[in-house]
Amino acid sequence: MRSRFEKLCREAQISITKAIEEIDGEGVFREDCWTRANGGGGMSRVLSGGKVFEKAGVNLSVVYGSMPQEALQAATERGVDRAKGMAPGERVPFFACGLSSVMHPKNPHAPTMHFNYRYFETDGGVWWFGGGTDITPSYLNEDDMKHFHGTYKEVCDKHDPEYYEEFKAWADRYFVIQHRNETRGLGGIFFDDQNNKTPDEHFAFSEEAVNSVIKAYGPIVEKHKDDPYTEKQKQWQLMRRGRYVEFNLVYDRGTVFGLKTGGRIESILMSLPETARWEYDHQVEPGSPEAEFLEACRHPRSWV
């Protein structure tokens, strides 16, 4: 499974960056390989200052080595026993492979999109899959949300009739900026600790989910990349990016875990937007499109 999952990630990295370059029409991904002192490494592909994308990155990492049992517990949501077979206090040999990405388009009507798919196993024979794809617009467009969520509902339904409802709710719960009591964006799917089926079944789902990223997101960017917009709408987008920064630095499990455990900073913080804005006590006008969007962040609802 280690090599199968790595192959999946490598191929998805290539196909997704290729598709994004086509949408952009100008920007090109730059490739950056890095190694991890204690085992493994990764390959970041980053596009900056494109025609359509302000910043887009797809980051592959394949790491292994051993980690303290507490760190291993912190790496997953439910903190179930991931150290099976190890003596108390013993470091746990592990392998982890993942592909993660954030795309920040310039146009305020084109949403930001994030995905992450990963496979984790220990030498004790414990393994699990995790991941998800979620979308963060600055304005609410019902058709876009129907298309995005609809695409992932279709992917989910093929593998398990309960997946979409479960993973959609998981995303709504996970992407909350707790100090503001609002979500980062309009959700998608999110899952972790998946090991109740055969590895093949979980793999097949991850494969289809990661390979549906462009199908779910591409048409939305294409549709809005040349939308006219005002300076006020651009400022609003930058303020929503400020919220993105708040979520990632304060709550995102991967980011916080990476920062505290000495991960590669540039890869971890690749997810931050190129520009962000904070205005003191900014209030949206009642009834405005900004207010409508905020309402959707405060009360997650169904899109399909």
Place this chain on the structure above:
Amino acid sequence: MRSRFEKLCREAQISITKAIEEIDGEGVFREDCWTRANGGGGMSRVLSGGKVFEKAGVNLSVVYGSMPQEALQAATERGVDRAKGMAPGERVPFFACGLSSVMHPKNPHAPTMHFNYRYFETDGGVWWFGGGTDITPSYLNEDDMKHFHGTYKEVCDKHDPEYYEEFKAWADRYFVIQHRNETRGLGGIFFDDQNNKTPDEHFAFSEEAVNSVIKAYGPIVEKHKDDPYTEKQKQWQLMRRGRYVEFNLVYDRGTVFGLKTGGRIESILMSLPETARWEYDHQVEPGSPEAEFLEACRHPRSWV
């Protein structure tokens, strides 16, 4: 002491905002009063989009009520027993008053400055003073740093010959962005848990320190507010502001404590710059002014 410290903060808020308005020449502070559901409240004064300052805020808060013993421990650096006289598990009635401020000028050659002075006491009779003033330029100017640190060394020396060395080192230790192994800026003074002298003596020091903010910072902004600068220098400043955001959201004790305990978000995040920037794997040119500045953040040194 409660009312004396509150009076000091209120008067300093007025005199500092007045001085900043004079330096700006155009921008005016807007006043915002707020109350805290569980006791007390505050008054924020915020200037946005001035001629010299992109964003400047001075926030007074006077809060009281009761808090869990664990929260009280987390509020101070050393976590010494602040719950004296309380039964285990009992909530601790407290009073806290503080004035905190961040000034972000537009010109990349004019540094950002932050200060915070506070007094804390519990009904169990435990009390302490804390605070500090620190400076965050984007470029290194030795004369400016000599003036800023020199001003605070003079203030410190009048009250205790050991203060400057101790509090300067405390700032260098405190303002570290740990995941980057660099400081947020070029330090200043920082102290907490001060209660080994009489309240009058600690008060006198806080009074002089807060009333020296403009003397320490004003001339530096005046000097650089109209410096010519290039687009590249502006971008570098915005990247340093990105670091400011990283420090405040990930490490700053006041911010993190405020976010996790349901404080007033706009007051807590007033400290964030209006705009910030993240470029993937940005590298400074060896020997450039940017490299010189970064070097000073990586190896704090003496300025006076």
